[in-house]
Amino acid sequence: MSQNILELKNINKSFGAAKVLKDVSFELQPAEVHALVGGNGAGKSTLMKIMTGVYTKDSGEIIINGEHKEIHNTNDAKANGIAMIFQEMSLVPTLSIMENIFLGNELKKGAFRDVAAMKKRTREVLEELGLDLNPDTRVSELSVGLTQMVEIAKAVSKDVQILIFDEPSAALSDQETARLFEIIRQLKDKGVSMVYISHRMNEILEICDRVSILRDGQNVITEETANLTMEKIVAYMLGDANSGHQFEWIPRDYDKKGSDVLEVKNLKINEKLDDISFSLKKGEILGFAGLMGSGRTEIMETLFGIRRPEKGEILVGGQKVHSKSPAEAVKNGFGLVPENRRREGLVLIHSVRENAILPVSTRYTKNKIFNDDRRINQVVTDNIQDLGVKTSDMNQEIGLLSGGNQQKIVIAKWLNSDPRILMFDEPTAGVDIGAKGEIIKIIRKYADEGGSVLFASSEIAEMLAICDRIITLFDGKITGEFRREDISTEEELQNAIQRK
Amino acid sequence: MQSKESKKKIQLSKYMVYIVFVIVFIFFAIILNKKGFVNPTNLLNILRQTAMVSIMAVAGVFVLGAGQIDLTVGSNAAMSAMIASLILQETGSIILAIIACLAFGIGIGCINGLLVTRLRLPAFLATLGMMQAVRGLAMWITNTAAVPISNNTFNQIFGTGFIGPISVLILWTIVFYILGYIVFNKTTFGKHSLATGGNETAARYSGIRVDRIKMYVFMLSGALSAFAGILYAGRMQSGRYSFGDGDEMSVIAAVVLGGASMAGGTGSMIGALVGSILMGMISNALILAGLTSAQQKIVNGLIIIAAVALSNLAQRRKKN
Ligand SMILES: Nc1ncnc2c1ncn2[C@@H]1O[C@H](COP(=O)(O)OP(=O)(O)OP(=O)(O)O)[C@@H](O)[C@H]1O
Ligand SMILES: [Mg+2]
Numbered sequence: 001m002s003q004n005i006l007e008l009k010n011i012n013k014s015f016g017a018a019k020v021l022k023d024v025s026f027e028l029q030p031a032e033v034h035a036l037v038g039g040n041g042a043g044k045s046t047l048m049k050i051m052t053g054v055y056t057k058d059s060g061e062i063i064i065n066g067e068h069k070e071i072h073n074t075n076d077a078k079a080n081g082i083a084m085i086f087q088e089m090s091l092v093p094t095l096s097i098m099e100n101i102f103l104g105n106e107l108k109k110g111a112f113r114d115v116a117a118m119k120k121r122t123r124e125v126l127e128e129l130g131l132d133l134n135p136d137t138r139v140s141e142l143s144v145g146l147t148q149m150v151e152i153a154k155a156v157s158k159d160v161q162i163l164i165f166d167e168p169s170a171a172l173s174d175q176e177t178a179r180l181f182e183i184i185r186q187l188k189d190k191g192v193s194m195v196y197i198s199h200r201m202n203e204i205l206e207i208c209d210r211v212s213i214l215r216d217g218q219n220v221i222t223e224e225t226a227n228l229t230m231e232k233i234v235a236y237m238l239g240d241a242n243s244g245h246q247f248e249w250i251p252r253d254y255d256k257k258g259s260d261v262l263e264v265k266n267l268k269i270n271e272k273l274d275d276i277s278f279s280l281k282k283g284e285i286l287g288f289a290g291l292m293g294s295g296r297t298e299i300m301e302t303l304f305g306i307r308r309p310e311k312g313e314i315l316v317g318g319q320k321v322h323s324k325s326p327a328e329a330v331k332n333g334f335g336l337v338p339e340n341r342r343r344e345g346l347v348l349i350h351s352v353r354e355n356a357i358l359p360v361s362t363r364y365t366k367n368k369i370f371n372d373d374r375r376i377n378q379v380v381t382d383n384i385q386d387l388g389v390k391t392s393d394m395n396q397e398i399g400l401l402s403g404g405n406q407q408k409i410v411i412a413k414w415l416n417s418d419p420r421i422l423m424f425d426e427p428t429a430g431v432d433i434g435a436k437g438e439i440i441k442i443i444r445k446y447a448d449e450g451g452s453v454l455f456a457s458s459e460i461a462e463m464l465a466i467c468d469r470i471i472t473l474f475d476g477k478i479t480g481e482f483r484r485e486d487i488s489t490e491e492e493l494q495n496a497i498q499r500k
Numbered sequence: 501m502q503s504k505e506s507k508k509k510i511q512l513s514k515y516m517v518y519i520v521f522v523i524v525f526i527f528f529a530i531i532l533n534k535k536g537f538v539n540p541t542n543l544l545n546i547l548r549q550t551a552m553v554s555i556m557a558v559a560g561v562f563v564l565g566a567g568q569i570d571l572t573v574g575s576n577a578a579m580s581a582m583i584a585s586l587i588l589q590e591t592g593s594i595i596l597a598i599i600a601c602l603a604f605g606i607g608i609g610c611i612n613g614l615l616v617t618r619l620r621l622p623a624f625l626a627t628l629g630m631m632q633a634v635r636g637l638a639m640w641i642t643n644t645a646a647v648p649i650s651n652n653t654f655n656q657i658f659g660t661g662f663i664g665p666i667s668v669l670i671l672w673t674i675v676f677y678i679l680g681y682i683v684f685n686k687t688t689f690g691k692h693s694l695a696t697g698g699n700e701t702a703a704r705y706s707g708i709r710v711d712r713i714k715m716y717v718f719m720l721s722g723a724l725s726a727f728a729g730i731l732y733a734g735r736m737q738s739g740r741y742s743f744g745d746g747d748e749m750s751v752i753a754a755v756v757l758g759g760a761s762m763a764g765g766t767g768s769m770i771g772a773l774v775g776s777i778l779m780g781m782i783s784n785a786l787i788l789a790g791l792t793s794a795q796q797k798i799v800n801g802l803i804i805i806a807a808v809a810l811s812n813l814a815q816r817r818k819k820n
Contacts, residue, residue: 304705358706
């Protein structure tokens, strides 16, 4: 066996009395892609943040290239050639792509920034990654997926030995993920070692050489990918063997002849997104399948009053509605689990409880004035139970929860609101496989009880597991419509969304 | 399941203002013992003198919590005192005076709110401009002359009166803090203000009318600063354009001392009260200690910095 480039030995870490990592050991070989998997809150991000100096370990050893090292801060990590692409994006939205890439180590000519050189280098890096972007574009103007790619560009622009990806594909389209994998293979050829954290098993099986599985802060196994299957990984993660069938399609029943709850007619949102028409029945789950940028998010945002349509009609229960703000959309019966939980979904500095009841707080009042704390506590306790949210208690600051657990609260808050039409935009981004199954069940139950659902996800398997009907979008146009029973394989749908 | 230890840390940051308060109090009590700092009369005096800032800080908790800032409070109070004194002089009607003051204050709040929500001005600049304009108005209306108030009932109710040993100003403070506490902690308006300040986009996506919330907090701030103006008028038995000079800073300092963040999304009503009293206590002690007003200003400024730095430190400890 070749010498390890990095060894973590018996790492412990607690936040307060919550022991998040218990004697975790982890080894990374030169030029290997090492998967780190585990349920939400298992401690994956925390372990990696210890490697990169964001957190400091309570005890344990870090050995890099055979030498004991202490990593106290991110600069120590940088000095050792370790870089991380964070789950919570770490770019400054008001700065340009170039400024972000060179933030903290700007190229200089004498006392001044050498803009020309930085721009040139930025172009090179972007080109290497196959990104057609202007270095001067502000990051705030980029889509989530592109922001993620810029984050990767930032990391690889430096001289790295060890690169850590924390759920890089959560916001990427399949195309972008494929490109990411190319980049990973390139880096591997150059001798870079990588840690790859993801909740998507097929990606892990495809790209990773070895897999380490964390459960409740302990490393349960490290194994060659070749010796593992998806079922085995899931079983190790969840600690039981009977958990294979998360993504099975269960045909559902609803009134296919009933009247439409939602009707969208010839909606024009902008130049690209035009002539969108579809309808949705009571109790139906309608999926929007498409590549990133195909317009799924925009359609949902328009229904939710965030964007104004230029033309067209939206009818809810036969009545025309014009939602000029999310507040009006909520009144008109809509709910939206948005794509970007940190920006649009949560007030990070507030508690789990406040976040979970935000859209419905006016509903839980006494005499229409005072908050009814008893009922609110009950609702939130149920949410935590039902969705299996891992949190010390409901008053925990939500920003301190692991990514997947934050996402569960975003879903909980809209389930609490119980709208007629609930829209999900990438609801399982960053959610572990056990919870994904739970979320699928919850959405089904919601529809079974008479709710109507619009659902968009980049994970084809998930779409097929949950939707009754699927509309494909390409570049802002509707290109097809399928009943679920007419689609027999993932490839069929995969091909359908690539076609004009 | 949360650890006792981590709970304690969080508590510490929350109660920092109280700890600072106690330390500062004991410190002054010892060194100013001979000058009568702990004298009950002096202590009540402190409460009486801080009443106006305290009451404006009630609204300040909402304003900062919603991620806004209101610099007009001091000049609003001055203009309101002018309106009260002029109306009392002309008509003698207390009711009319109060209604006019509150209407004026709410009107200014409304303008502030519209500037922020419609024209999308940053609150700091919008209210900075309005602050100057309103102060100018207060000077212009009588050409800087003070207007005496001879209506004794008014003066008694809103300034000079006592019930037992307790000044009416203290009673007004108590009333406003009880109301403020209830609205802030027990109603959705309080929570929605904090959500707006904590993450405006997420609040909007949750169906909250964030623009309306901002309008309301500015109007509330306008109303309470106008009421503070009435109290200035009652206490000084006159209207003067210079009332409330610098109060906007005292209010912000008090609210931040009380645990609010300038970035929005946090705040505490009781904290703001303690913060206001802390500031009043410091000014009082400096006067007793015989410092000149120039020296007072210097020390006051430094103490604000020290106190805010302390509570920030406690907050940062919590994060790690
Ligand atoms: N700064 C912090 N303060 C307190 N608790 C924390 C902090 N950071 C993480 N935790 C807790 O530590 C646990 C592990 O979190 P971590 O982010 O490492 O999980 P994860 O394995 O990355 O999960 P996910 O797949 O959901 O991203 C969680 O229960 C989380 O709430
Ligand atoms: Mg994580």
